Amino acid sequence: MTCKCCNRRAFLTSAASAATASALMPAPALAQAAPRVVVIGGGFAGASAARTLKKADPRIAVTLVEASPTFTACPFSNLVIGGLREITAQQFGYDKVAADGIQIAFATATRVDPQARTLTLDNGSTLAYDRLVVAPGIDIRWDGLPGYTEAAAEKMPHAWKAGEQTLLLRRQLEAMQDGGVVVMSAPANPFRCPPGPYERASLIANYLKTKKPKSKLILLDAKDTFSKQRLFQNAWKELYPDHLEWVALSKGGKVTSVDVANHTLVTDFGNHKAAVANVIPPQKAGRIAEVAGVADATGWCPIDAATFESKSVPNIHVLGDAIIAGGMPKSAFSANAQAKVCAAAIVKLLDGQPPSQPKLINTCYSVVGPNYGITVAGVYIPVNGVLTDVQGAGGVSPVEAPPSTRAQEALFAQGWFNALTSEAFG
């Protein structure tokens, strides 16, 4: 007998195989020799796209342009902040990507000329492309929250790009006196990783409960509802009743400005002075998307849902957090799934064939505490050009479940991280 949950997993597995199978199709006979595909951004989307392209057709000359020789992954970075993991476990190099036959340029792409089909790097070199993939992740909207500047982020870290910011927030928590109040703010939609702020609040609360029991965390939210809300709130009641307080939009949760000098987050309902402040500000697609002309007035990039080709500029595909993805959340899992579909579409387009209709999946794991994991999963197909949630195909972890189920999901989360990072970085 199979339960509802098993049926969901079976469906997701078959959807995953479908996406993988289409991505790893037999190499087509390309009309021209060595078409050139350049990928900007070696994160979950870009590295996965480059590797899938090269595997699908080794004759394609694939170049990956990445600003940093070491990638620091955001998934699981909340565990680093909560003192349960080291940053080194988050870091990946590109040796294995290069070993696949992909040219790697460690540089920042600064200009794109869609007419000439070239891009310029900050080291002065120029690369020509037949198809360009833009996968730059997010940038912070420095004009999105009054008072929150790049200098302010050195005092009140966002830690929404993993690396130095992650470590800064961890050090601030470690240095805080027992009894200090941690204040976090979560932005309005859309933003990178919808369950991320709530996972972070949970893991900071876990740190406080175990290391600074007189302290508490206040999470100010610009929303009234959020991803996996019931599961998170039940877990908070069970695990952190004295250490975590969530303030919804309707209860005055929206942060309208920050006062860095006084270490204070300001709302219409009052001010919150923090011993440690973690501001997750509004975001937009990485800057090169705007420079390339693929971002619209929202700051995000409209794409064709079957090929991920930009709706504004032909021959440029956009992936990952930078895109307007309909119902699909901005996650590393989504970025990887989109990369496979996009790579398969590019191979077909270069060969003059029509792209297939894709089916994509996403699963977001959140770790709420040691041995306590929860998930949300979804399946997405293009409907009228928009990635749309297939009703009934996804779901969330059961609301009532024994500790063994939560522990198993925490283990699955670890397995997922290992699988995804090995797909992207080898």
Ligand SMILES: Cc1cc2nc3c(=O)[nH]c(=O)nc-3n(C[C@H](O)[C@H](O)[C@H](O)COP(=O)(O)OP(=O)(O)OC[C@H]3O[C@@H](n4cnc5c(N)ncnc54)[C@H](O)[C@@H]3O)c2cc1C
């Ligand atoms: C705290 C936190 C927890 C998260 N947890 C999860 C999770 O559990 N599961 C999950 O699926 N997702 C999670 N995410 C979301 C996930 O990190 C993102 O969705 C994912 O990284 C998006 O991939 P991407 O390739 O679009 O962007 P990124 O992974 O950010 O990669 C973008 C890359 O582009 C490079 N780049 C940018 N501009 C240029 C340029 N001009 N030239 C050269 N290189 C450039 C950057 O250096 C970077 O390496 C989490 C995010 C956060 C913040």
